[in-house]
Amino acid sequence: MNITENIKYIGVDDTTLDLFENQYAVPEGVTYNSYLIEDDKIAIMDTVDRRKSEEWMARLTEALEGRTPIYLVVQHMEPDHGGSIAAVMERWPEVQIVASAKAVQMLPQFFEGIDFTHRTITVKEGDTLSLGHHTLQFVMAPMVHWPEVMVTYEQTERVLFSADGFGTFGALYGNLTDCRAWPGEARRYYYNICGKYGQPVQQLLRKAEKLDIAMICPLHGPMLTEDLGHYIGLYDKWSRYEAESDGILIAYASIHGGTAAAALHMARLLREKGASEVTTIDLCRADMSAALAEAFRMKRLLLAASSYDGGLFTPMYEFLHRIAIKGYKNHQVGIIENGSWAPCAGRIMKEAVEAMKDVELIEPIVTIRSAMKPTDLPAMEALAEAMMS
Numbered sequence: 235m236n237i238t239e240n241i242k243y244i245g246v247d248d249t250t251l252d253l254f255e256n257q258y259a260v261p262e263g264v265t266y267n268s269y270l271i272e273d274d275k276i277a278i279m280d281t282v283d284r285r286k287s288e289e290w291m292a293r294l295t296e297a298l299e300g301r302t303p304i305y306l307v308v309q310h311m312e313p314d315h316g317g318s319i320a321a322v323m324e325r326w327p328e329v330q331i332v333a334s335a336k337a338v339q340m341l342p343q344f345f346e347g348i349d350f351t352h353r354t355i356t357v358k359e360g361d362t363l364s365l366g367h368h369t370l371q372f373v374m375a376p377m378v379h380w381p382e383v384m385v386t387y388e389q390t391e392r393v394l395f396s397a398d399g400f401g402t403f404g405a406l407y408g409n410l411t412d413c414r415a416w417p418g419e420a421r422r423y424y425y426n427i428c429g430k431y432g433q434p435v436q437q438l439l440r441k442a443e444k445l446d447i448a449m450i451c452p453l454h455g456p457m458l459t460e461d462l463g464h465y466i467g468l469y470d471k472w473s474r475y476e477a478e479s480d481g482i483l484i485a486y487a488s489i490h491g492g493t494a495a496a497a498l499h500m501a502r503l504l505r506e507k508g509a510s511e512v513t514t515i516d517l518c519r520a521d522m523s524a525a526l527a528e529a530f531r532m533k534r535l536l537l538a539a540s541s542y543d544g545g546l547f548t549p550m551y552e553f554l555h556r557i558a559i560k561g562y563k564n565h566q567v568g569i570i571e572n573g574s575w576a577p578c579a580g581r582i583m584k585e586a587v588e589a590m591k592d593v594e595l596i597e598p599i600v601t602i603r604s605a606m607k608p609t610d611l612p613a614m615e616a617l618a619e620a621m622m623s
């Protein structure tokens with residue numbers, strides 16, 4: 235499938251994978267993107283997950299039409315992209331791997347028994363590689379997921395190969411520029427995969443500003459060919475941990491329903507008070523990665539949870555752990571706790587919130603005993619007011 239006259243898409247859909255990275259549900263599948271640049275010297279841009287090696291090798295072989303590739307550019311060593319490197323090395327002994335120093339260092343870790351001596355070209359920031367009419371310019375992007383990551387700017391056609399950056403969940407079924415997964419699934423992908431690395435993403439965006447980019451080719455999901463400012467603008471916002479909505483997410487974890495009732499009552503109160511957007515998520519049932527993305531999208535977060543064995547009910551514990559490790563910041567958080575004999579959920583949620591950088595706790599913390607009663611309404615009202623201001 236041609237993207238431009240000389241750049242071919244040779245990526246594959248994976249529609250049978252249940253969990254990406256063994257943790258993120260991908261009901262619409264995922265792609266492992268790979269590209270072929272045809273020139274005097276042919277370059278392959280990344281490989282694919284081992285799950286799809288055979289299908290990818292068939293595509294690559296067909297696209298090559300009997301020619302021999304000269305370079306395999308490895309932008310990211312993670313197995314969803316580096317998984318078929320060995321297959322290339324075995325099939326074409328003359329191929330040279332082009333990668334960052336860190337990636338070259340990692341190669342033997344992933345492929346025991348393959349001798350990479352004299353088979354790698356190490357590149358650094360600003361290095362270029364001429365293929366004939368095309369010139370690849372390498373831009374280091376450490377921690378735009380992993381430390382060895384680099385992206386590649388092709389100067390003639392002005393294409394940015396962006397590694398995991400601008401990636402999206404969802405299979406493409408041959409519709410290479412189908413951006414329906416933006417921003418929803420792109421956001422879920424971003425915050426869960428790259429969320430912790432906002433600062434490195436910012437650094438990469440600053441470098442990208444200096445390039446004249448006509449197209450972005452990521453390693454997952456559609457190629458971006460139009461309206462690039464829109465997508466880059468979203469990445470800029472996300473990587474600065476800025477909320478997209480001024481609204482409130484109410485995330486609740488309830489054992490017997492009392493906390494859930496209080497959370498849903500709070501949602502009604504906030505809507506009555508004119509909150510711009512209020513969404514509710516039952517953490518016991520929702521996909522945690524979607525809940526996490528929603529927490530980052532909304533300016534404010536209201537946590538409501540039952541006390542549990544002298545601690546915090548586990549779905550809320552997991553949710554707080556996840557948003558914390560992904561670097562949740564620049565948001566405001568309120569708390570409702572529930573307990574039947576010694577409520578303690580609130581204290582643990584408060585400690586978790588206080589440990590986060592630039593997260594403001596909105597008080598009062600509301601304590602419900604077993605089920606919300608009319609006597610709880612003034613406190614609920616006070617919290618609702620505080621969440622609105």
Ligand SMILES: Cc1cc2nc3c(=O)[nH]c(=O)nc-3n(C[C@H](O)[C@H](O)[C@H](O)COP(=O)(O)O)c2cc1C
Binds near residue numbers: 541
């Ligand atoms: C296994 C288990 C452990 C609990 N541990 C505590 C506890 O340590 N302290 C407490 O006050 N309530 C505890 N509770 C009571 C819950 O917090 C109770 O379900 C809650 O007060 C009512 O809210 P809910 O209907 O949303 O679950 C526990 C309940 C269960 C089922």
Ligand SMILES: [Fe+2]
Binds near residue numbers: 310380
């Ligand atoms: Fe990755």
Ligand SMILES: [Fe+2]
Binds near residue numbers: 315453
């Ligand atoms: Fe990836």
